Amino acid sequence: MIPLRDRNPRSTTPFVTVSLIIVNVLVFLYQLSLGPRVGEAFAFTFGMIPARIPLAFSAGAQVTVGQAFFPLFTSIFLHGGFLHLAGNMWFLWVFGDNVEDRLGHARYLLFYLLCGLGAGLAHTFVNLNSTIPAVGASGAISGVLGAYLILFPGARVLTLIPLIVFFFTVELPAFILLLYWFLIQSLSGLSSLGGREGGGTAWWAHIGGFLLGILLVLLMRPSRRAAAVYRY
Secondary structure, three states, X not given: OEEEEEEOOOOOOXXXXXXHHHHHHHHHHHHHHOOHHHHHHHHHHHOEOOOHHHHHOOOOOOOOHHHHHOHHHHHHHOOOOHHXXXXXXXXXXXXXXXHHHHHOHHHHHHHHHHHXXXXXXXXXXXXXXXXXXXXXXXXXXXXXXXXXXXXXOOOEXXXXXXXXXXXXXXXXXXXXXXHHXXXXXXXXHHHHOOOOOOOOOOHHHHHHHHHHHHHHHHHHOOOXXXXXXXXX
């Protein structure tokens, strides 16, 4: 199921959401400008590699604590391809503006970054021996989805549903779409446990980011606004 748009008005301009999309696109264009070999080295330098963390604390470590942990932040703005970038930015655009509207610009930015960092830690914990760099904003955006579930469970989301070779659209309550999305991530994450290292989707970053997003938005307790009503 692919969300196309939601029917959920906002009362402010989503400056942070738009800025995050622009930054991600600019970083991706910079990655492309490096060429394949240098771009791969760039991903290994600034992508999150879980195995660096135990190495940083081992005797005679050749990896510093900064080299191990700083990519938790930088990896949030890297992507592995155009479809990877486009999918992430689309989800951020559909769901991020309303969460920003409710949290406020500054708290939303802090929320987004914390979800990204937490998602990276969740992926690292489950894949502690992995030497494959993890990149992408999906962990942070998963946190946005978790917050949307709590703040706007009844908002209607126009959703594209592919059925073999046919496609149709339907309006679904946000909680159905988002809980279905989380179920898929959870089942995929569980099935990946104990598997061979081979890259692919960082399911546990999605799971960790989503759960952290729920926790953080409950702790932040944003005030309800009269403008935040649902249109059916």
